[in-house]
Amino acid sequence: MARRLVQFGLWLLLATLSAGAFAQPRAWLDRERIHAGETVTLNIELVGSVGGRPDYGPLHADFQVTGSTSNSQVVPNRGGLSVRSLYAVSLAPKRSGRIDIPALQVAGQRTRPLQLEVVADAGGTPQGAGADVFIENEGDDLSPYVQQAVGWVVRLYAAVPLLSGKIDQPAPDGASLMRVGDDAQYSRDLGGRRYTVVERRFLLVPERSGALTVPPAVFEGRSAPGMIDQMMGGSGDEQRARTRPRTLEVQALPANAPQPWLPLRALSLRYRTAPQELRAGGAASLVIEARVDGAGAAQLPELQLPPIDGVQVFPEPVQADESFVDGRPRVVLTRKFSLVPARAGAVRLDGVRMDWWDVGAGQARSATLPPLNWNVLAGGAPSTAPGAAPRSSAPVADGVAADALATETGAGAGPAGGKLWAVAAFFFAALWLATLLWALHLRAHPAASPAASAAKAAQSAAPNSKLAKPSAALRELLDRGDFEQIAAALRAAATPPAADDDELVERLADPLQREAVQALRRARWGGGDGVAARALLRDAFARGPRWQAPETEPDSPLAPLYPPRRGA
Incomplete structure (x- = not known):
């Protein structure tokens, strides 16, 4: 009976883990511009779905697929817990120029298309070429x-x-x-x-x-x-x-430099979403995006709205998507603002402006957004017309196109927020139930407690070595993790943890395990057979790492300074 209760509780917990929202898979390249003869890594991240490897078939037309890795882990999210899977594949382009990477199928969903630029001329041979x-x-x-x-x-x-x-x-x-x-x-x-x-x-x-x-x-x-x-x-x-x-x-600060000082390659602003109308007492969402070339998120001023007479503004934390393109940093900043009018009537949002210094042209520039005007209606909830743009009293400036104005759907905090709280409450209830059932199971089967299991494992270990049983996480890493994760897990399994791979090899007692770690090192640094190394690791560590017996200090010929305590 207790076992059935435990199984039911675990089933309920897994059902809760899978109750989170399934996000669209995210795909990105580690570099968007490469030279002919180089490879590039395509990464695909999937959150909320278990299983289902990507279909790399559409890539074979323009690329040679030279190797792939994958790993999964459970991560927290706003609805409780979810499974995060990361897939990486190495691609060797078959031609130069701009190559379109098509949308790929994964777990019943599709990634967004990407573009890769392959430059034919590598720009000269690096100094030192020819050396090992x-x-x-x-x-x-x-x-x-x-x-x-x-x-x-x-x-x-x-x-x-x-x-x-x-x-x-x-x-x-x-x-x-x-x-x-x-x-x-x-x-x-x-x-x-x-x-x-x-x-x-x-x-x-x-x-x-x-x-x-x-x-x-x-x-x-x-x-x-x-x-x-x-x-x-x-x-x-x-x-x-x-x-x-x-x-x-x-170079020193220019005499006509704008303040705050912001040296960049490029900067543009746009409204990602803007409400078509406002109603007194209701909340509406406004989202601003800044695209920056030549700086990290930590160097940029915070995205802020100027005060709006008669409207309370509640900003959310800034979301930053940082990357490294053409040898320099780039970032996309996004911030959402909730607008809550206190009264009916006309209100105006003055245009957002950011002053910056163009390091390429050596001159001051400004990125601006047009002002927005609304006639706040009395009472009720705000509405957003799909595809409609907010009313503006000035043209869009500095390269911000009028079609950059977008609308937002499903961003309200009403039914979605209630559903989110319901999922969270269900998760914690399931977690509490699983914990209770597990405690009842341990009470009914005291021999299966962690202490008893550890004692039994210690008794079965060889007298000249320390045998650690493999955990489910280690088995998962050996099957699906990348080599850097496997090496880190093996170093951490030692007591105390091994400082590096050399110490890990020295502390392993099994010669087959030492050879497996050496094969892992060769595969990590690009010169070994990754498939053979993974197979050797699975065989060598099937029963867990086997450690050298710790060195013990010889007994001192002198009597102890203090008599030993009773029961020690």
Whole structure:
């Protein structure tokens, strides 16, 4: 009876997890512009649905699909919990030019189409090409202004498989250096050799004018041993590479610079949604979007509306979508405002304006939105006419087209908000019920408690090693996770956690597990067989990691200073 209750409670919990809203799958490229001979990674994120890998068939017309990975995890959302799945596939373009990536089918839904630009001329061969391992760094602007965000990129090229390594780009004096996003990894042909490229992005922000020297970027690592070296017991060769110092000439603040100082490549504003009418006492939504080229979200002023006479304005937090395109940062800021009129009559929203400095043209510019006018109606709820634009008393300025005005549907807080609270209440009730049923089960079966299971596992372990049973999470990672996640999980499984992969290998007692970790390292750094490495990991860790017995200190010949406590 207790087991049936537990099964029912777990079923109810899983039903609650799947009760959240199914979001449209999100697709993006790690780079939107590449050179011929390079690969690009297409990422697809699916939230709220379980299973259903993407159909990569439509990609074969313009790309060679060279490898794919996937992983899933349970994440919190506004309705409780949901499953988040991330799929990544490496693509090698078959031609140059602009290539359309079609919408892909995944879990009964479709992604949005994307575009990739493939440049035929790679712009010269990097210095160091021909070596087994070399490194380069560059900025998108070598004569920036003070406080201008410079996109700084460090690329590691490796024509040999790497077991381990570390990329370091020290920050220069007189500037801040902040890493942006995850590393991008792709392949590139140089001089007849195939290189695996690891690209790391930074934001470099000069703090004063004058010459700014950026220290060399450095790589230190170890390559995988060849067949003969393996037979002789070799552990591979040490690999070191460094760039030359780079000097930037930082320009001072211009005399006619607008305040606040905002140096950018481009800036545009638009109304994403705007209400057609307002009613006294009712709430209506207004959404503003800012597209920025040349800065991160942290460097930009907050999107604000000017005061509206007779209308209360309630802003929501700013949503930022940051990316790194053409070697520099870009961001799309979106903010929603709720407008609540206090009385009927005419009201006016003055145009939103942002002043900025065009670093390319060297002159001040302004991005503006047209003012909006409404005649607030008495009482009731506001309505939004699909496809209709709000009334404006001035033309749209600075490249903001009139068709940028859009309407919003389904954004109200009435039925949707009630449904959201209902789902949340159902989730917590199911979670409470599952916890109660599990406690009843443990009470009826005390031998199955975690303490008893741990004691039984300890008794069955070998006397000269420590055997850790594999968790469901570890099994899931071995089957579907990427190699970086698997390595991190294995290091964390040690007690205390292993500092790096070398220490992980030393602390494993099983030779097959040590060899599996070495195969994992080779696959992570682009020179090993990923399929074979994953199969070896599954076999080696089927019963969990097997650790070396911890070293114990020898008994002291001296009597203890204090007698041992009773029961210790």
